[in-house]
Amino acid sequence: MAKRTPKKPVAAPLKDAETTHKHEEAMAAAEEITAEVAIERLALISEGLKQKATAKQAIFRNTSAAFELLRQVSMELTLELSRRITAIDSTVVIEYRPINEMEFHIRFSGDLLMFVMHSNIVTFPDDYGPMPSKYVGEDFRRRFFGHIMAYNFMADSIKYQRLNDPGYLVGRLLINIENHYFIEGVKELELPDINMADNMLTHDALKLFVESAMIAAVNNDLIAPPLQEIQKITVKQKIENQQVSRGSKLGFSFYSGQHHLE
Helix, strand or coil: CCCCCCCCCCCCCHHHHHHHHHHHHHHHHHHHHHHHHHHHHHHHHHHHHHHHHHHHHHHHHHHHHHHHHHHHHHHHHHHHHHHHHHCCCCCCCEEEEEEECCEEEEEECCEEEEEEECCCCECCCCCCCCCCCHHHHCCHHHHCEEEEEEEEEEHHHHHCCCCCCCCEEEEEEEECCCCEEEEEEEHHHCCCCCCHHHCECCHHHHHHHHHHHHHHHHHCCEECCCHHHHCCCCHHHHHCCCCCCCCEECCCCEECCCCCCC
16 A cells, blocks of 8 residues: 655745734834833823922912911901900900811801812913913913902801801902912902012911901891792791891902903
8 A cells, every 4th residue: 555645834925924024013013102102191191290280289288378377367357356346345246266277267246257268279261360461371380279268158147057048259369389369359359450470478468358358248238138028938947947037148249350460
């Protein structure tokens, strides 16, 4: 019986070998590009953190320091006003009330000012407030602000937990990375037209802010509702001590803030 000769393996065509080689080269190049893109993205993230995040942390520290100074100014002011008023009428109460590290109140007569520091750093549209000014445009870090809000409530609204009673935003204090400030709020604050580039945060500036807010609140009288609006009362309102006979503040005329000067 004849012996069969085993067949030799057929070599891959040269064309297939070239195709495989090109594919491997393309894959290697793609991996190299992907690695470069990843490095670029990491560099962008790192640069963003270095510039924007670092700036925001500095602004938060500035805002926290400003709030503590505002707290100190408010305590000094309430003490001084108490001394003056007590000599005339001891029944008039003016007091400072600490709430937490980001909030405190000033109660005077029937009014309550609530100062609240927000933890977030914010920015605004290009045409808002101080944003179009030359000072802000010179450094992108000046586009970010910490902010402290001043609200006016009736003191009894808080005392009796009348949850539906309205409060009013009297003013907002914006603080930037260089400890410059910008105040915006109601017309009754009578804000001066000052260039933010010259507005350095100081004890006197914060005292003026608190005094102006107190004057605006005192001059905003309590208005009783017409009889027709309080003829009916629900059991829920009575149980929750939400007497419809209570008055409400007249309200404020809002002013967008200090004029930014070039």
